[in-house]
Amino acid sequence: MSQKIHNVILLSCLVWLMIWLSSKLPKIEIPAEPVALGNQINIENTQLKIVFQDSKDAYWFGSTSNGVFRYTNDTIIHFTTHDGLVSNRISSLQEDTKGNIYIETSEGIQKYDGNKLSTIEVLAASESTWELNETDLWFNCNGSVLYRYDGKVLHELQLPTKDLQAFGMSYSGNTPQNATNRAYDVYGINKDSEGAIWFGTNTAGAYRYDGSNFLWFGEKELSTLTDGREPGVRAILEDKNGYFWLSNLYHIYQIDSKEVPKGYTKHAMVKLPQELANNDLLYFNGGLRDTDGNLWMICYDDGLYKYDGIKLTKQTINTENKPLLLVTIYKDNSGTIWLGTQHNGLYKQTGNSFEKFELTQ
Known part of the structure; x- marks a missing residue:
């Protein structure tokens, strides 16, 4: 047999061996259009309601x-369930001291470390502990x-x-048995100037x-109202x-350790503006303190109010x-x-007013 024929036979055998081996290997499915994390962008501005600015x-x-949008230097990254979010309905956004974002x-x-999303493990209630550390993050899961x-x-x-x-x-619900858990549902979480946390x-x-x-703080205005409504302490x-x-806009409160057994005193609210004076539900569902120490409060369908330490005024x-x-x-x-x-x-603060904000590509 000539050397040329021998080489042809050897090559044929190698080809058939490779074909046979490939048939035995597991098949790997390759998506037709692989999508990198956050690449697809579909902006629905009317659905945006949570804002957070990181470090x-x-x-x-x-x-x-519609998930989460990250906006920086005119670049938008969109995260949805397509990218690993467990839900497109977002309740809050926070950041830890290491720069990780919590969704x-x-x-x-879930935690986003700059590269991937991971779901945070939940410890059983029986093993969980009450502590208060500067690096702790708190979540209320919409009261649940x-x-x-x-x-x-x-x-x-x-x-x-x-x-x-x-x-x-009052208990919340039809019976105390049904209501006990609902009564203690947490709606508002805030820290005070001494680092204590409020619920x-x-x-x-x-x-x-x-x-x-x-x-x-156990007061009637912080519970079920006489007409059955339950505004809740949301801020x-x-x-x-x-x-x-x-x-609420009925009373303000001051911590006083000498006031036994309550540990606080209750005082009359400041004079209300005309827009609120005749309102039968004087409550705010969110608020903050600005860099000058003024308080800002949102009253759902009754607008935005600012307290400068002297008077409460409605904002434009x-x-x-x-x-x-x-x-x-x-x-x-x-x-801002x-x-x-x-x-x-x-809506974003612009001077003395608030203007509609549009996130665009």
Whole structure:
């Protein structure tokens, strides 16, 4: 047999061997159009209602059903369930001291480390602990459950229960058995100037936790109203005079350890502007303190109000004659205030007014 024929036979054998081996290997499915994390962009401005600015000055916008947008230097990155989010319905956005972004959704809390998304593990309630550290992050999952994140896991926590009926307050729901859990649903989470954390509940008043003890604010206006409505304590604000505003415009409160057994005193509210004076539901559902110490409060369908330490005044929003339902308020790194609405997207502070904000590519 010539060398040429021998080489042809050898090559044929090698080809058949390679074909046979390839048939035995597992098949790998390659998507026709692989999508990198956050590459698809579909902006629905009317769905934007959450604003957050991270430590690198990038803006993050959360939507009601369209995921999260990251905006920096005219570049937009869009994150949805297509990219690994467990839900496109965003409740809040936070950042830890390492620069990781935490995305709270209706289906869980996820961490974005700049490269990938990962879902945070939840520790069983029986193993969870109450602590208060500067690096802790807190989540209320729209009132369904209270979490403390310690950098590793989520601690599922429950507030200490109180005898609500004995304090002239009310259970929430048809029966005390059904209502006990709902009464303690946490709606508002805020920190005060001393680093203590506050929790506003559905109908069980408000709590202040300093890392060791709880101070409970149990007042009728912080529970079920006489007509059955339950506005809830959705925001806790500390003004420049040291008084606390607990989501209502009937009273303000001051911590006083000498006041036994309550531990606080209750005072009359400042004079209300005419726009609010005749309102039968004097409550605000969100608020913040600006860089000058002024308080800003959103009153859902009653507009935006500012308290400068002396008087409460209504602020101008350029609504273009559209009825606005205000649901979120946020102060960015430069002190600019943003408003999130139920159906009309975001509004940004511009001078003495607020103008409609449009996120565009």
